[in-house]
Amino acid sequence: MVWIRQGTLVALAECRLQVATALWRAIVLMSAALAVAVTQAGLAQYTRRQIQVDLLVAQRDQTAEHGQHAVNGFQRDEALRVIRRPAPLSVLVGGLDTRLSQYWDFGPEGISAGATVSGQPLVSVVSADLDLEFILRGLIGLLAIAAGFGSMAASRPRGPTKSLVSLPVRPSALVAGAMAGGTVAVAVAAAVVIGSAIVTLLAGDATLVSSDAMWSLLLIWLVSMWYGVALVGTGAAVAVLVIDTSRALAVATVLWLLATTLGGPLAGALAEGISPSQSRTLFEVSRNAEYQESSLRVETDAGRIVLEALGATDVPAGFQLSGVLLERVAQHWDRSLATLRRRLDQLDTDFRHKEAARAANAWWVGVVFPGTAFGSALSEVADVGEAAAHRWIDDGEAYQRILSAAVFDMRTRLVVRLQSGSRSRVVFHDRGPRPTVGELPAFRQQKATAGTRFSDAAPSMLVLTLQGVVVWLVAIVAFMRRPSGKTRWL
Amino acid sequence: MAVLLSTGFGVVVSSAGSIVQFQHVTAVRPTGGIAGVSFELRVGEVYAWLGGPGSGKTTIVDLVLGFAKANAGTVQVDGIDPGVDATAARNTTGFVDGRARFAGPMTPRGYVHLFAKLAGLNSLPEERTNALRLMGLQDRYLARSMAGLPHAAHCSVMLAWAWLRRPPLLLLDDPTAGFDSLATARFIEIVGEFRRAGTSVLLTTSDVLVAAQLGDHIGVLKRGEKVAERHRHQLLQESLTALYSDYVGRSYVKGHRP
Numbered sequence: 001m002v003w004i005r006q007g008t009l010v011a012l013a014e015c016r017l018q019v020a021t022a023l024w025r026a027i028v029l030m031s032a033a034l035a036v037a038v039t040q041a042g043l044a045q046y047t048r049r050q051i052q053v054d055l056l057v058a059q060r061d062q063t064a065e066h067g068q069h070a071v072n073g074f075q076r077d078e079a080l081r082v083i084r085r086p087a088p089l090s091v092l093v094g095g096l097d098t099r100l101s102q103y104w105d106f107g108p109e110g111i112s113a114g115a116t117v118s119g120q121p122l123v124s125v126v127s128a129d130l131d132l133e134f135i136l137r138g139l140i141g142l143l144a145i146a147a148g149f150g151s152m153a154a155s156r157p158r159g160p161t162k163s164l165v166s167l168p169v170r171p172s173a174l175v176a177g178a179m180a181g182g183t184v185a186v187a188v189a190a191a192v193v194i195g196s197a198i199v200t201l202l203a204g205d206a207t208l209v210s211s212d213a214m215w216s217l218l219l220i221w222l223v224s225m226w227y228g229v230a231l232v233g234t235g236a237a238v239a240v241l242v243i244d245t246s247r248a249l250a251v252a253t254v255l256w257l258l259a260t261t262l263g264g265p266l267a268g269a270l271a272e273g274i275s276p277s278q279s280r281t282l283f284e285v286s287r288n289a290e291y292q293e294s295s296l297r298v299e300t301d302a303g304r305i306v307l308e309a310l311g312a313t314d315v316p317a318g319f320q321l322s323g324v325l326l327e328r329v330a331q332h333w334d335r336s337l338a339t340l341r342r343r344l345d346q347l348d349t350d351f352r353h354k355e356a357a358r359a360a361n362a363w364w365v366g367v368v369f370p371g372t373a374f375g376s377a378l379s380e381v382a383d384v385g386e387a388a389a390h391r392w393i394d395d396g397e398a399y400q401r402i403l404s405a406a407v408f409d410m411r412t413r414l415v416v417r418l419q420s421g422s423r424s425r426v427v428f429h430d431r432g433p434r435p436t437v438g439e440l441p442a443f444r445q446q447k448a449t450a451g452t453r454f455s456d457a458a459p460s461m462l463v464l465t466l467q468g469v470v471v472w473l474v475a476i477v478a479f480m481r482r483p484s485g486k487t488r489w490l
Numbered sequence: 491m492a493v494l495l496s497t498g499f500g501v502v503v504s505s506a507g508s509i510v511q512f513q514h515v516t517a518v519r520p521t522g523g524i525a526g527v528s529f530e531l532r533v534g535e536v537y538a539w540l541g542g543p544g545s546g547k548t549t550i551v552d553l554v555l556g557f558a559k560a561n562a563g564t565v566q567v568d569g570i571d572p573g574v575d576a577t578a579a580r581n582t583t584g585f586v587d588g589r590a591r592f593a594g595p596m597t598p599r600g601y602v603h604l605f606a607k608l609a610g611l612n613s614l615p616e617e618r619t620n621a622l623r624l625m626g627l628q629d630r631y632l633a634r635s636m637a638g639l640p641h642a643a644h645c646s647v648m649l650a651w652a653w654l655r656r657p658p659l660l661l662l663d664d665p666t667a668g669f670d671s672l673a674t675a676r677f678i679e680i681v682g683e684f685r686r687a688g689t690s691v692l693l694t695t696s697d698v699l700v701a702a703q704l705g706d707h708i709g710v711l712k713r714g715e716k717v718a719e720r721h722r723h724q725l726l727q728e729s730l731t732a733l734y735s736d737y738v739g740r741s742y743v744k745g746h747r748p
Contacts, residue, residue, distance in 0.1 A: 009607050
């Protein structure tokens with residue numbers, strides 16, 4: 001109890017001291033101003049994206065003819081297109097939202113990704129990169145390291161820490177309290193910055209600030225505080241471990257750059273080296289080519305079956321499939337399509353596995369740096385992270401499976417390619433009515449609740465927690481054991 | 491001579507004589523260590539260590555507070571070895587670091603209040619204010635941020651805290667560095683107040699006049715070694731300038747004693 005009381009008193013005093021520093025005020029003021037600017041830029045981008053989505057929806061609905069459009073089942077159909085609206089909090093945290101396909105197209109060959117927003121010229125580079133996450137990661141990160149450094153820099157020979165430790169106070173309560181105070185100061189700063197963004201959001205488009213969004217914003221603040229804990233500990237550990245002030249400042253600056261800014265690209269390059277990312281477009285091109293080739297083979301094989309059954313080299317004009325022959329051709333088609341579907345599914349699965357392995361590698365390499373772990377956690381709670389991307393991909397693939405079973409693998413039109421010498425003739429047989437878009441099952445999109453988003457962010461937050469625990473322990477133990485200047489604190 | 495002292499903790503300290511005892515103490519440090527230093531601070535007296543920068547004055551203070559450990563010899567503070575039980579040693583001492591600078595926006599009142607709360611000491615606001623006044627802090631500084639206050643005000647905060655606590659031993663580490671003559675005179679009066687209250691004082695200073703006016707015994711440190719020890723009466727018969735130039739500062743003329 002005494003330890004907690006002493007630690008709390010020191011924390012409150014430290015927080016007051018930190019909040020009063022010119023550095024704290026300057027960074028908070030600058031961050032809040034930037035938060036307002038990037039939120040406005042985010043709002044403008046969000047509006048443009050909504051217009052694009054509305055255009056795509058109108059285009060799709062026109063093709064679908066209000067659900068009356070018949071789906072032939074043997075080629076990609078734009079009437080089945082599923083379009084993704086931008087995540088509301090992408091206004092604040094870009095995450096992966098602009099890098100995801102804007103829509104999915106469905107066809108017998110499989111799912112095809114639409115264009116991404118970030119590839120379009122309308123979207124400025126600034127609003128894509130400079131968002132609330134960047135401000136919190138960079139500037140609040142700087143503030144956190146400075147707060148940790150400041151809380152312990154007092155142990156320099158000219159500071160009052162020696163006077164404090166000479167009091168009947170437990171040194172561990174003193175150091176932990178000082179760091180806790182620094183963390184509270186960072187939490188206050190983050191609250192001010194996020195608050196500025198919320199006010200701008202409310203002024204720009206109040207509909208974006210739903211109760212669900214408020215939960216996300218609360219989680220964003222929570223993650224920021226978690227990040228602050230890790231960086232306050234880092235700053236404090238540097239201040240305690242490196243005796244020479246100028247050297248300590250240099251080390252703290254390098255660590256800040258690594259933790260908040262350079263770490264991400266470095267981790268990205270390393271992860272790319274370990275498992276290079278794959279192009280979805282190239283994958284789709286190669287998969288579609290395989291489908292076309294296989295389809296052609298099935299059609300040709302069907303023709304061979306017909307010619308062998310007839311014992312002829314050609315069929316007369318106006319030839320129609322019927323009876324046993326039709327049954328055999330239909331069986332051939334159904335069997336071949338089932339085999340082809342398994343092959344296409346396998347290709348999709350392999351691609352997904354490679355992507356998942358690459359993402360996992362990138363995550364493991366990235367989370368070494370608090371800034372990257374923070375970015376990952378923040379994207380998740382804003383519903384624009386890896387988990388949200390996976391949900392979008394999973395939803396698309398689930399719908400593809402539904403459509404494959406309902407229409408693509410139950411082809412209404414059988415195609416028989418009759419090869420006679422160098423000549424090729426195609427005979428069709430429509431074996432049933434084509435389903436309309438309205439008759440097909442609707443696309444279902446998973447909705448992530450605040451709880452889901454928090455659990456999505458949990459691994460990154462756990463890593464931040466571990467980082468925080470390690471640096472705090474280092475700072476506390478170093479303070480207790482290692483001489484600061486000429487002084488041993490125990 | 492048995493002495494009974496009432497402490498701020500309600501503890502009566504009984505001592506046959508000394509509250510701080512160093513016997514042939516050696517403490518090795520990168521700079522400012524001490525070698526074979528012995529001295530005794532008797533209860534109710536003031537022992538002043540006089541020395542220049544790097545002479546080992548602060549090491550003596552650190553050894554008393556348990557911030558440093560002796561490599562050889564014994565250190566006793568009120569019968570406690572601070573190297574073994576630093577917390578117990580610190581409980582009997584009040585410490586004023588002459589180099590400490592407190593940060594704003596906390597005020598002198600705020601700091602004394604914080605220290606009192608940290609130590610679990612109940613004190614009324616008036617008591618804290620009076621203590622600060624008694625320790626020489628001007629009224630206009632009482633509620634002002636520490637950031638802009640003169641050096642003497644920082645010292646007053648720690649002295650006021652010590653006054654509230656009334657520990658048996660007061661450690662003053664170079665407290666008058668940067669003081670003007672008025673502040674120094676006031677400081678000498680303040681130490682007198684502590685002394686009248688029965689507090690023993692261990693002072694380190696590079697100011698020969700402060701040492702001469704406050705110390706019952708004055709030890710002189712040079713490069714970590716005790717090179718002289720005087721009783722106040724002996725000191726008054728010596729040339730302070732000579733003492734300073736011989737042991738603390740540089741001679742006026744190299745190789746020539748004025």
